[in-house]
Amino acid sequence: MIAAPFPQDEYARLLDLARYDVLDSAPEGSFDRITTLAAQLFNVPVALINFIDQDRQWSKSCYGVDASAAPRALSPCAWTILSDEPTVVLDAGADPRFSDNPLMNGDPRIHLYAGAPLTTPAGHRIGTLCVLDVRPREFGAQEVQALQDLAAIVQDELELRVRNAELQRQVGAQAQVVRELRRTVSHAQTLEAVATLLDTPLTAEEATRAAAGLVGQAIQADWTGLAVFEGQVVRAVTAYHRPDLNPALLARIERLEETPGGVTRHLQSVQRAYYVDDYALHPQAMPEMIQEGLMAAAWVPVGEAGSARLLLVTMRTAGSRLSGWSASDRALLETAARTMRLALTQRATGEPRSSS
Structure with a gap:
């Protein structure tokens, strides 16, 4: 064969x-x-x-x-x-x-x-x-x-x-299609860079964190990182954030391990990407994060790294020029997450990655 x-x-x-x-x-x-x-x-x-x-x-x-x-x-x-x-x-x-x-x-x-x-x-x-x-x-x-x-x-x-x-x-799709086509070109380059990065001799968490950072910058997110679940403990790992991101919001994100409730804790076993275009309307939204400017968020399952389960998480805030998640954002997030998942599986089994 x-x-x-x-x-x-x-x-x-x-x-x-x-x-x-x-x-x-x-x-x-x-x-x-x-x-x-x-x-x-x-x-x-x-x-x-x-x-x-x-x-x-x-x-x-x-x-x-x-x-x-x-x-x-x-x-x-x-x-x-x-x-x-x-x-x-x-x-x-x-x-x-x-x-x-x-x-x-x-x-x-x-x-x-x-x-x-x-x-x-x-x-x-x-x-x-x-x-x-x-x-x-x-x-x-x-x-x-x-x-x-x-x-x-x-x-x-x-x-x-x-x-x-x-x-x-959304309504008014014509202008959006033009923007999406332009972004698809750069997103394909980002995806190729992600695949190349995952072949480097970094640890699994370091490689996925760096890859998440590339994706976050490509979709112009305000914060992007990993939610790392280890048993009942979950922690946030920052991969990229906008330099002028509200320091209070950044600190709250990075104290995820100490914070009860919220959306992320309920998504440990999620199998498909989960998008929230209006965070304030979500029944598990945290009032403090709404007050500190969180507007939209996305959680995309990546896979297992040792004993940890990883989610790719990205956010938009009140200071963002963009709102919600476009079709090209979703395509890049989900394809990058599948690329990460495949790399993690191959690292775990010792199988060399195929090049395309």
Whole structure:
């Protein structure tokens, strides 16, 4: 078995994928109807909409199978996103990329794999629509074209999903889109710098702290750092703060270990990013922090470092030019956190990091 290499645009591609906020989301009828139609149209037992994350393949819609995730190294779709053209394998057992792949050689064994890339308006291939068959068979040019057409419909649904979400969050999206596109370019550079930093011989906490600082500066946060949970004890580690941040607020943040209550203590086991655009309205908001200027906050799970669990935490205050968390802020925070989590896992197992 041969694992697919990373595409040249990997970091920008991951940011584009994060923009859709689709990973780990609930099933949706619009996508399930497409996989059902694909299975019926091509007379195959399995049809999938897959997205290629940093270290996994995650399925948004599955027809004919229950699995929703697999290691990226085993994913045939990781090969499909390397080209604009569909990938068609008529006999997986005869293809050296898949001949001993456990995903393709189970019971029953997969003979046909046909996948068409999902390509964003920015040109990044973030996933696939693919079909599988356990019977030896042909897959002709007309079928390839039909698969591409269905993949285009999937991408249209993704774009519609993003637009609907944006309309729910804010009005006047046109000016925001222009700002987001400009920031995405610098955020891709920040993400690459984060990945490079995590390869340095710093300790796990030092590396994640420095990475958090880069992210905080990129999104123009007022304070960014780590919440470090060790058993019942939680402490705040400052990675970056605006030079003119209210000293009283900074001192209160850094005394988190001594402070009962608050939002952070209730998020030790959170599995997905948690955003608060108006801190004062949160039921667990601390009055003292409201008084000292805290306006918005975000908590993003990073993972385990030894016996400690880490959250990436960032804040905006009354002195900030920005309010809340934009789509590009969320994309960078969550993609950077996944990069940190992967690096922590590889440090713990002694596995060398792959370069993209």
